Amino acid sequence: MATKARRQPLVVEAVRKKPWRLLRPPVLMAFPAVAVLLGITIFPLLYVLRLTVVSWELTTGFPAQFVGLQNFVRALTDPRFWNAMKNTGTLVVAGVGLQAVLGTGLALELNRIRRSRTLLMSLLLIPTMIAPVIAGFQFRMIYHDQFGPLNYLFEVITGGRFRGYAWLASPPVALWAVMWTDVWQWTPFMAVLVLAGLQAIPSELLEAAEVDGATGSQTVWRVVLPILLPVITIGTLIRLMDTFKLFDIVYQLTGGGPGNVTETIAYYTYLQGFKFFSLGYTAAMAFLQLIVITIVAQRFLHYQERVRGGVAV
Amino acid sequence: MKRRSRTYRVALGVVALGVALAVILAPGWSLAGPAAPKLLNAVKWDYPPKFNNVTVTVVGDAGHNLKPYEFWKDHFAKAGITVKIVEIPFEGVYEKEKTEFVAGTGAFDVVTFYPAFIGDFASNGYLEPLDTLMNKQPASVWNPNQADVLPPFRELYNKWGGKTYALTIDGDVLIMIYRKDLFEDAGEKAAFRAKYNKDLRPPETWDDWLQVGAFFTRKKGQKLAGKVLERDFYGSAEFAKRGFSFAWFVDRWAATGELYFDQNMVPRVNSPAAVNALQNFVDSLKNAPPDVRGYGYDELRDALIKGNVAMVVQWTDVPKKGADPSESQVVGKLGVGRVPGLSIGGRVNHRAMMPVGRVVAVAASSKNKDAAYWVAKHVAYDTSLENVSTFLTGLDSYRASHLAHPEAYTMFKNAAEARVYLDGLKVALADGYPEIFIPGAAQYEDALDLHVNKALAGQETPKQALDAVAQEWNAITQRLGQQKQVELWRQALKSYQALGLVK
Numbered sequence: 001m002a003t004k005a006r007r008q009p010l011v012v013e014a015v016r017k018k019p020w021r022l023l024r025p026p027v028l029m030a031f032p033a034v035a036v037l038l039g040i041t042i043f044p045l046l047y048v049l050r051l052t053v054v055s056w057e058l059t060t061g062f063p064a065q066f067v068g069l070q071n072f073v074r075a076l077t078d079p080r081f082w083n084a085m086k087n088t089g090t091l092v093v094a095g096v097g098l099q100a101v102l103g104t105g106l107a108l109e110l111n112r113i114r115r116s117r118t119l120l121m122s123l124l125l126i127p128t129m130i131a132p133v134i135a136g137f138q139f140r141m142i143y144h145d146q147f148g149p150l151n152y153l154f155e156v157i158t159g160g161r162f163r164g165y166a167w168l169a170s171p172p173v174a175l176w177a178v179m180w181t182d183v184w185q186w187t188p189f190m191a192v193l194v195l196a197g198l199q200a201i202p203s204e205l206l207e208a209a210e211v212d213g214a215t216g217s218q219t220v221w222r223v224v225l226p227i228l229l230p231v232i233t234i235g236t237l238i239r240l241m242d243t244f245k246l247f248d249i250v251y252q253l254t255g256g257g258p259g260n261v262t263e264t265i266a267y268y269t270y271l272q273g274f275k276f277f278s279l280g281y282t283a284a285m286a287f288l289q290l291i292v293i294t295i296v297a298q299r300f301l302h303y304q305e306r307v308r309g310g311v312a313v
Numbered sequence: 314m315k316r317r318s319r320t321y322r323v324a325l326g327v328v329a330l331g332v333a334l335a336v337i338l339a340p341g342w343s344l345a346g347p348a349a350p351k352l353l354n355a356v357k358w359d360y361p362p363k364f365n366n367v368t369v370t371v372v373g374d375a376g377h378n379l380k381p382y383e384f385w386k387d388h389f390a391k392a393g394i395t396v397k398i399v400e401i402p403f404e405g406v407y408e409k410e411k412t413e414f415v416a417g418t419g420a421f422d423v424v425t426f427y428p429a430f431i432g433d434f435a436s437n438g439y440l441e442p443l444d445t446l447m448n449k450q451p452a453s454v455w456n457p458n459q460a461d462v463l464p465p466f467r468e469l470y471n472k473w474g475g476k477t478y479a480l481t482i483d484g485d486v487l488i489m490i491y492r493k494d495l496f497e498d499a500g501e502k503a504a505f506r507a508k509y510n511k512d513l514r515p516p517e518t519w520d521d522w523l524q525v526g527a528f529f530t531r532k533k534g535q536k537l538a539g540k541v542l543e544r545d546f547y548g549s550a551e552f553a554k555r556g557f558s559f560a561w562f563v564d565r566w567a568a569t570g571e572l573y574f575d576q577n578m579v580p581r582v583n584s585p586a587a588v589n590a591l592q593n594f595v596d597s598l599k600n601a602p603p604d605v606r607g608y609g610y611d612e613l614r615d616a617l618i619k620g621n622v623a624m625v626v627q628w629t630d631v632p633k634k635g636a637d638p639s640e641s642q643v644v645g646k647l648g649v650g651r652v653p654g655l656s657i658g659g660r661v662n663h664r665a666m667m668p669v670g671r672v673v674a675v676a677a678s679s680k681n682k683d684a685a686y687w688v689a690k691h692v693a694y695d696t697s698l699e700n701v702s703t704f705l706t707g708l709d710s711y712r713a714s715h716l717a718h719p720e721a722y723t724m725f726k727n728a729a730e731a732r733v734y735l736d737g738l739k740v741a742l743a744d745g746y747p748e749i750f751i752p753g754a755a756q757y758e759d760a761l762d763l764h765v766n767k768a769l770a771g772q773e774t775p776k777q778a779l780d781a782v783a784q785e786w787n788a789i790t791q792r793l794g795q796q797k798q799v800e801l802w803r804q805a806l807k808s809y810q811a812l813g814l815v816k
Contacts, residue, residue: 058415059752060793061437080763145604146544146621164545166604169553171770251404257555258606258770260763274408276756277415278792 051283058277071284081285083260084268085292087175091246091264095179096239100232102183103190108220110191111198121195124188132185136252139181143167143253168254171261178262181249186242190235197231198224229307237300244293265289349384350703353721355714358695359453364393367681369688371673372410373425375400377707378483378671381692381700388691394684404556407755414439419678422685428470428479428672429748429758432801435473436752441675442476446686454687457694461712465745468808470672480693482700483671484711487564488741490617490631491515491624493648495529498538504528515624515650517661519565519593522549522624522653526600529623548600550622553769554609559762560668560748564626566590567664567746568655572809573757578799580786582761583779591768591775598769606769618643626652628669629709629741632734636724637704645726649737651744665744671708710738747809751801753793760785 015021052071056064075081106124110117127135142150145164155163167177201224209219247266250256256263256271269289273282369389373379382389382396389396399421401409407430413420414434426434434440449455457480459467466481495501496513505513505528516522526548531537533544551561569586581587598605602616614631616622618641625631634640635647654663673689675682692700694712701708702721710716716739719731749757764778764785773781790798 055792057753057793058411059433059437059755060797061752062794140607143604145602164603166602166607169604169606169608171606171772254607255555255609257766258553259767259772261770261772271759274405274412275759276753277408277411278756 048283048286051280052287054280056279058279064280067280071280072288074281075285075288080260080263080268081265084263084265087261087263088244088246088265090175091179091182092240092243094176095182096236096243098179098183099187099190099239100236102187103235104194104225104228104232106187106191107194107198108224110195121192124191126188127185128189130185132248133252135181135185136249139177139184139249140168140253143177145169169258171258174254174258174262178246178249178253181253182243182246185249186239190232190239193231193235194228197228201227230304233300233304233307237297237304240296240300241293244289348705350699350705352696353698353702353718355698355718355721356458356695357453358691359451360388360392361454361683361687363391364681364684366393366395367684368395368397369422369681369685370397370399370420371423371425371688372399372401372406372421373671373673374403374406376403377705379425380706381482381696381708382688384699384705385691385696388696389688392684392687394688396688410434414676414678417678419676419680421676422679422681423673423689424676425482425671425673426479428466428481428670429750429754431470431473431479431672432751432754432805434674435476435478436801439677440478441677441679441682441686442478443480443675443686444477446675446683447477447690455690457690461694461714463711463713463742463745464812465667465742465747466670466711468812469747469750470667470670472808474804479672479674480689481670481672481711482693482697483669483708484667484701484715484742485628485670485709486667486738486741486745487560487626487652487665488629488632488737489515489624489626489650489652490635491648491650492617492643492646494643494646495538495623496648500539501529501537515648516653517651518656519590519653520656523593523596523600525549525624526597530600544621545602547602547616547622548624549597550601550605550608550613550616550625551594551597552608552610552613552627553598553601553606553766554612555762555766556609557668557762558769559758559765560666561626562591562594562761562765563666563746564652564664565593565655567666568662569657570662572806573749574786574802576803576806578790578795578802580783582786583776583783587779588775591765591779594765595768595775606766617647629738630707632737633704633722633724636726636730645730649734649741651737651740663744664746665741667745667747710735711742751798751805753789753798756789756793757786760789 021027051064053066053068054064055067055070110121113120130138142148145151145166148167150167151163151165154165166173168174205223205227206219209223214222245266246264247270250262250264250267254262256267265285269282269285272278272285371379371382379398379400382398386396406426410421410424410426411430411433414437424434424440431440446455447457447459459471459477459480462471462481463484465486466484470481471477471479496515502513505511505525508528509524513525513528516525529537529546529548531542531546533542535542535546537546552558553561566582566587569584569590571581571584571586573582574580602608602621604612608616610628613625613627614634617625617627617631618635620642632647632649635643636645638644651663652665654661673693675685675689679685697712698715698718698721700706701710701715702718702723704724716735719725719728719735722731722734725731725734748754761782764773764782767773767781768775768778
């Protein structure tokens with residue numbers, strides 16, 4: 001620590017005295033990485049920030065005009081923005097929650113299997129390897145009211161009493177149908193993550209629990225899950241950030257309909273940006289999303305810190 | 314152990330290869346591209362003076378509608394042109410082309426786009442005016458014979474501000490398609506007469522549409538045309554998915570003679586007549602399959618050609634698909650007619666929306682404008698009959714000459730059947746009613762589509778939905794610049810007037 005404190009001013013001072021030192025190979029070698037970082041991360045971020053305060057409608061050909069915070073006001077008073085946020089929130093809370101629960105359950109079961117676990121895990125991972133747009137297409141077929149296998153199954157099971165249900169076209173159900181597609185695709189990811197965590201638990205701990213007379217469920221609830229919590233938290237955070245950007249499945253399955261019951265914030269932002277070319281407004285919406293996701297991520301990481309520190313266990 | 318594992322992997326590889334080969338070589342699979350349609354020589358055309366091996370980049374929506382550039386690649390080669398095709402997914406055409414135009418990349422020479430965006434592209438200077446190129450001599454090389462193009466496409470979708478910027482290659486318009494075997498069935502006719510005290514015939518008005526639709530809607534186990542149904546059957550179906558559902562509303566509304574806006578761009582979309590039209594659309598869903606709100610082009614087409622519904626309003630390529638036995642279960646059973654209308658003052662007015670469609674234009678940034686124009690003209694005129702009369706593409710007729718050659722449409726059983734199809738088409742094309750095609754079209758249409766869809770989903774009443782559209786349209790106009798939008802709309806109005814769509 002002391003070395004670091006001493007070195008930093010020395011470097012700065014050395015560069016100030018002899019600026020040509022910047023041209024030394026070690027510095028030069030770092031330059032491409034810094035340039036790339038500036039070019040593809042910092043510059044676009046600053047550019048988008050600048051766009052948030054202008055009105056720039058590309059369909060008109062008018063130049064950008066400074067409008068201050070009007071784009072933010074427009075977003076915050078736009079019912080469609082809030083509807084999209086609400087839909088996204090539902091998908092995040094219910095969908096990712098389900099993925100966490102089902103993924104953890106699946107991992108616990110897989111952990112008990114000795115033979116063929118790798119094969120099973122590989123098979124389970126297939127959905128995650130499929131492009132979301134293909135998954136959307138598959139589920140469009142599965143949900144089809146007349147020819148879809150889902151309705152066929154229900155018809156067979158209920159002896160024909162339940163048939164031809166419009167999963168994607170029924171307003172109260174459509175969002176859940178979209179959510180199940182996402183859950184189908186990403187639950188295995190959670191399972192793999194949790195399984196890796198499970199396999200890292202020292203066997204002594206489990207043996208100690210057994211010696212202490214803990215039942216199977218007690219071991220899971222009191223020993224395994226508390227240890228797994230940091231892993232589950234990180235997995236949930238990754239999925240949460242991903243689901244916040246959910247676009248492909250919506251695009252393929254419903255196009256945001258019926259009405260706007262499945263319109264997510266990513267889909268609405270896409271419409272504003274690439275269909276309407278309303279650049280200022282799109283940038284403002286993107287920034288608002290960034291703020292929300294940063295706050296949520298911050299809360300999650302804070303929670304994870306507490307868990308690791310033993311406070312929440 | 315190691316050797317066993319390797320043997321296992323080799324065996325697995327062999328099996329995978331076998332499966333892949335079996336799939337590729339299976340009947341119906343081919344690595345070769347589709348054959349070109351036979352050259353019909355219905356049009357006299359000549360090659361241009363040979364270009365110096367120039368490359369022309371053509372961009373358009375991916376799939377069968379770009380096939381003509383493959384069909385006629387020998388022609389392009391003879392003209393000294395290599396055509397490079399850039400395919401973009403259907404929904405992404407506008408955004409991709411607009412992005413390239415704004416960035417000024419000059420990536421494309423020939424752009425295929427949906428004519429609703431002609432106002433945007435032409436008024437922003439992205440397209441080359443074609444009038445000079447069209448008038449070059451000799452006419453057999455350069456003249457695309459625009460007089461042959463049916464007026465709605467020529468006047469509304471090719472021109473902007475009095476100049477020609479694009480050539481039509483796909484004449485999309487909606488048409489009514491119905492199961493003529495059901496309408497001709499003696500038992501059904503008698504049942505209809507008994508129930509409604511009038512003859513069963515394809516609907517003439519939108520009220521008839523509801524009535525006939527309700528009549529044909531049956532449950533599994535009931536009889537239809539003397540046969541017991543193995544699954545539910547529906548009287549009608551609609552394009553009720555987000556995207557173009559607004560067009561099925563405008564079909565019902567435009568026949569009133571009202572336009573999207575008045576002279577000063579005050580929205581007229583929430584008039585009482587418009588509310589009634591939307592109510593009719595909402596009511597029609599009772600006679601449609603339960604997941605009709607998820608129906609786009611594919612689902613609506615399949616509902617008809619798989620024998621699930623009695624009638625639909627659809628694009629004009631669907632009867633061609635319905636005549637293809639590899640896809641259709643209703644071959645020879647389809648009839649076509651005018652999109653239903655509204656009875657006003659004892660006379661029925663019909664309007665048929667012209668959603669989507671495709672036009673080709675030369676990019677203003679193209680470095681090979683002459684070659685690019687010739688490629689566009691060759692597809693839009695010289696070989697156009699071949700391109701629209703084959704089921705290898707999804708392109709639809711748009712020229713008077715296309716309607717005069719029933720023998721070219723070989724997917725129909727005979728020329729007489731093709732004639733019936735073309736006659737129906739001729740009437741539908743005369744009823745053609747355009748999309749909003751001023752700059753901002755995407756925003757206006759999205760707002761309309763969203764609220765129409767909300768009404769269909771029961772989230773809003775028709776009145777609430779259309780009031781919301783009017784409010785959003787005003788906001789869009791203000792955002793895009795009231796004065797300029799009004800000017801552009803008035804310019805568009807002149808085209809409407811030239812076509813007699815408004816007085």
